[in-house]
Amino acid sequence: MMMKRRTILRRAVLVGLMGAISLLLGSCGEESTGEASSDKLNVVATTTMIGDMVRAVGGDRIELTVLMGPGVDPHLYKPRPSDRSALSKADLIFYNGLLLEGQMSSLFDQANERGKPVHAVVAGISHDKLIGAGQENDHPDPHVWGDVELWRTALVEVVNAFVDADAANATQYQARADAYDTQLVALHEWAKKRMAEVPEKKRLLVTSHDAFSYFGRAYGFEVLGIQGISTASQAGVADVANTVDLLKKRGISAIFTENSVSPDLINAVKRDAGVKVGGELFSDSTGAKGVMETVGGETYDVSTYVGMIKHNVNTIVEHLK
Numbered sequence: 001m002m003m004k005r006r007t008i009l010r011r012a013v014l015v016g017l018m019g020a021i022s023l024l025l026g027s028c029g030e031e032s033t034g035e036a037s038s039d040k041l042n043v044v045a046t047t048t049m050i051g052d053m054v055r056a057v058g059g060d061r062i063e064l065t066v067l068m069g070p071g072v073d074p075h076l077y078k079p080r081p082s083d084r085s086a087l088s089k090a091d092l093i094f095y096n097g098l099l100l101e102g103q104m105s106s107l108f109d110q111a112n113e114r115g116k117p118v119h120a121v122v123a124g125i126s127h128d129k130l131i132g133a134g135q136e137n138d139h140p141d142p143h144v145w146g147d148v149e150l151w152r153t154a155l156v157e158v159v160n161a162f163v164d165a166d167a168a169n170a171t172q173y174q175a176r177a178d179a180y181d182t183q184l185v186a187l188h189e190w191a192k193k194r195m196a197e198v199p200e201k202k203r204l205l206v207t208s209h210d211a212f213s214y215f216g217r218a219y220g221f222e223v224l225g226i227q228g229i230s231t232a233s234q235a236g237v238a239d240v241a242n243t244v245d246l247l248k249k250r251g252i253s254a255i256f257t258e259n260s261v262s263p264d265l266i267n268a269v270k271r272d273a274g275v276k277v278g279g280e281l282f283s284d285s286t287g288a289k290g291v292m293e294t295v296g297g298e299t300y301d302v303s304t305y306v307g308m309i310k311h312n313v314n315t316i317v318e319h320l321k
């Protein structure tokens, strides 16, 4: 009953559009009214995960700019002049929120003050589902896309934003969002089943930073990010030593690097604990454009959100089971 759809074909179109947008960056009007030269909406998304969702919902009604490409660390990302320009031209802006894009907050505030529709896609998630909410200093974990079921909440935010901005095409946006949601529902079920292949005792995921807490909660894994929740913090000798102890105690044989973080820390643990690196996970961005991966007879595009999750799940299961 559930159909798996692929969104590979849209990529070629998007690359062309992004090129066109970057040519336009010279002349930015501070008081843009949102009327683009074409009748398409100019849309800006911060991360590749949000970009994938926005592209799926907006379809051919939008021109999309994704600010942070594959492998870019959003915690440390400093906006470029071209980002300011893209934001000032945008009709609609989507970002993650929960301080993921820590260095960009003031730009979102400014855009908001100028009357731009600026949407944090996590806005619809109820506070009690956020990891770290209600604790001291209350800085909830921003890596919500790790739980596919929770990420569907972001889809609701995105489609509502499109409907508000362009009500005449509401049915189109809703239909495309429904199709994307069908993919997410199937992906969540698949991930649950696949992760269950790892014996309970071995369900410990060690990575560089805490990008996988929602993922772990959703799919029954303990997670340990050596650096903590943001890559802006440094791990100490004690963090490395504790991780080594834990790996030995649990008999875990593989740990993982991340595509948006330096592998140095993981390599230090690897040496001290005598474990192997099971591969690179996509933590805070999808994989690179044009990279296809085939596992168990199924081929997927790792630059999509679905492909990102499939890569992560397959990589973890293959090395820990």
Ligand SMILES: [Zn+2]
Binding pocket: 075, 143, 209, 210, 211, 229, 230, 231, 283, 284
């Ligand atoms: Zn992160």
